Amino acid sequence: MQMSLVIDANKCTGCLQCEMACSYEAEGVFNPTKSRIKIFSFHEEGVFVPYTCTQCDEAWCLHACPVDAIQLNKTTGAKEIVNDLCVGCKVCTIACPFGTVNYNADSGKVIKCDLCGGDPECAKACPTSAITYQDANWTGYDKMKDYAAKAIPAK
C-alpha cells in the first residue's frame, strides 16, 4: 500500500520537533536549516503551517533533472535524490512549483523529502498529529468522516 504524508495545519503549534527529526534522520544532527520539512509561522495571523514535498506522480523535479539523479522509489512513491549522480545544477529547485527541493551548499547537492524510506520521522515526532502518514488512497478519509458526521441529528 502506498502511503502519503498528510498535514493538518490547524493542529500545528510550531514547535519544530519535525524539523529536528528530519535533519537528524537525513544528516545525523539536530539542525532545522537542514530539514526537508519546514514550519512557517505567520505571527499576525496566528497560524503555523508545515510544508514539504507532496511526492507528485508526474514530478517536475524528476523530469527536469538532466542527469537522472532524481528517481522514483516504487515501494514508497517517493522521488529520491541519488547523491552520487546529483551535480548540484539546481534545475530541479527551479522546476518544483512548491519550492520543496532545495540546494545544500555544504554538500553541493540538492535535498528533498524522501519519506525516510517509508517511515517518516517527522510524523513520528509530531506531538499533535499535525503530520501523519496515511494510506495514499484515503488521505481525505478523516475529513470526509468529519463532514459526514454533521448529518447526525443533534440530541
Next chain:
Amino acid sequence: MSWTKKVLRINLTEGTCTEEPLNMEWVQQYLGQRGLGTKYLSEEVPPQTDPLSPENKMYMITGPLTGTMASTAGRYSVITKSPLTGAVACSNSGGFFGNEMKCAGWDMVILEGKSASPVYISINDENAEILPADEIWGKSVWEADEWLHAKHQDPQLRVAAIGVPGEKGVLYSAIINDLHRAAGRSGVGTVMGSKNVKAVVLRGSKGVHVNDPKAFFEATNAAKAVLAGNPVTAEGLPALGTQVLMNVINEMGAMPTNNWKESVFEGASKVSGEAMLEPRESDGKPNLTRNGGCFACTIACGRISTIDPQHFTVKNREDLHKSYHGNSGGLEYEAAWALGCDTGIDDIDALTYANFICNEQGLDPISLGSTIAAAMEMYEEGFLTKEDTGGIELNFGNVEAMVKCTELVAAAEGFGLELGEGSARFCEKYGHPELSMSVRSQEFPAYDPRGIQGMGLGFATSNRGACHLRGYTVASEVLGVPIKTDPLVTEGKAELQIGFQDATAAFDSAGICIFTSFAWTLEDVAPQLDADSEGEWTTERLAEIGERVWNLERIYNEAAGQGASADKLPPRLLNEAVKGGPAAGKVSGLATMLPEYYTARGWSADGVVTDETRARLGL
C-alpha cells in the same frame, strides 16, 4: 558534545568580538544556563558593581539540552546584575533564540563594556559583528525586528531586542525574542540598553550533536510520554495556558486584588483562560486564536490572541502596529493578574492590549501592573494627586487610566518615567514604601502568600526578588504535585520550598522549561542529560548542582547587600489578615518559616551561608 564549548565575548567599549573556550571545569559544577552564567557573573562582575555602568556584564547563555530534540529544549537565560533589585538577575526565555545560538556554535554570548553609540550584534555561525543601530534606536521591538529582517534579507533570522523603555532606563525592561517571548524580569533589558545595544540577531547552520544518540532518543521519548500522559502538561496548559490558574487561585481566596488589599477578585472569571475561549459579540471570534509552542516544546502553553476590533484601544487606531489588529502573544496568568486583578480591571481586551504593548516595547507586565496598582492605592489614599499623575484619575478599576499608564511607561514619558522606576522606588518617593508589594524591590507574582503559605517564604528568600519561578510550591500546595500539602499551614514549608528551589535551579541550568516539572522530576531529566552530554549526570548530582547554584546566588547577593536583610515581606502580608474566602483571617507565617529555612539550608541563624555549607558544596 552538547556544549559547543565556545563562548563569544563582545566588548562594546573596544568594539571587539572574541572567541574563547567555555570553562569546562565550571560546567562540571554548574551545568549550564542559569548555574553557569551565574558562576561567570560572580567571577567577573564584583557584587558592588553599579548595574547600569559599563562594568556590569550580560550573559546570554544556553543549557546543555538547548537546541536538541528533548521536549522544551529551546531555552536560554540572561544573567546580569539587576538594576531593579541590585541582586543577581536571571531571566529565562523560550521562543527560538536559544536553540539558534547553539546552532550557530555558541554556548554563550557575553556583552561587556558600553558602546559609544547605538549598535546591534549580528552573529552568523562563527562570524560576529557589531553594527550601527542608529536607525532603530527609538523604535519598538517589532519595528526593529522588521528592519533587521529586511536588512539581512533573511526571513529565518532570530532577533532578541529591547524597546524604547529599555533604552530610556525603565527599570523593568525586558528583552523580547521572536516578537513575543521574553527574558522578562528584573530589568535585563535595561542593562542591554545601558550598553547601547538594541538587539542581538542570530543565524546558525551548524546544528547540535548529542553524545549518545540511541540513549538520547530512548530517554527523550520516555520523557515526552510522561508529559503527554500528565493532565497539566497534556490538557490544562495546551487548552488554557497558564491562565488555567485564574479561577483556581481565585476560588481558594489567594488572588491578590487592588494592590493586595483583597484576596478575591470578583471579575476573575471575566479575565480567565476560559473567558479567552468565549466568542465575543463584535466579530464572533474568541480572544484566543490558538496555542503555540516554543522550540521543541511538546506542551505548547503559549497563547496567541487578538483584541476585539471594536474595543476602544484599537478601534480606528491606524497609528498602531498591524499586530494590534491581528495576533500576538496573548495573556498569561501573571500578566492578566498584574494588569487586571491587581488593578481591579476585568476588561480582557484592555488587558490584551496592555500585554501587546509589553510584547512590542519589552516590559515586564508583572512589575508594570503591580506598580500601577500601587500607584492606584496611593492615589485613592490621597498620597498622590492628579497633579502628580499628569491628570490621570488613577482609581482602581479605571480601565482608561491603566491603559494610559501603560502607554506612558512604554513611551518612557512624563508620569510613565516615574512608574518606570518600579513600585518600591515609586512608593518610597511618595512617602509610603509599605505600599510596594515587592521583595528586593521586585514586584510579587499572582499568589497571596497568606493563602498559600509556602509562597511567602519563597518570595522572601527568592534570589532575584519576589518571583514564582524560583520555588513554585503552588504545585504542591494547590495542585498536589508531587504531593498535596495544606496551603494554610507553615509546617513543613521550609523543606518543601528548599526542595522546589534547588530542583528548579537544576532545571533552569539544563536548557529546558520549568513547566515540564509539573510532570517531570530530576529523575526524568537526568537520563536525558546523561545521554546528551559528556560525563555522568545522575539525579543526585543534579540535586547537588541545584543547591550549589542557589547558594552561589545567595553568596553573590550577600556581598551585594541583598542577603538576609532583604528576606522580608511587606507589612500588609504580615499584619493584615485576609478578609474573606477560604484563607480568611490568615497572615503570612514568615517569622515561623524563616528560621526553619535558614537551619535546613545549613545557614547561620541570621541567614548567612556558613563556611561549612560552602565547603560541602565546593563554594
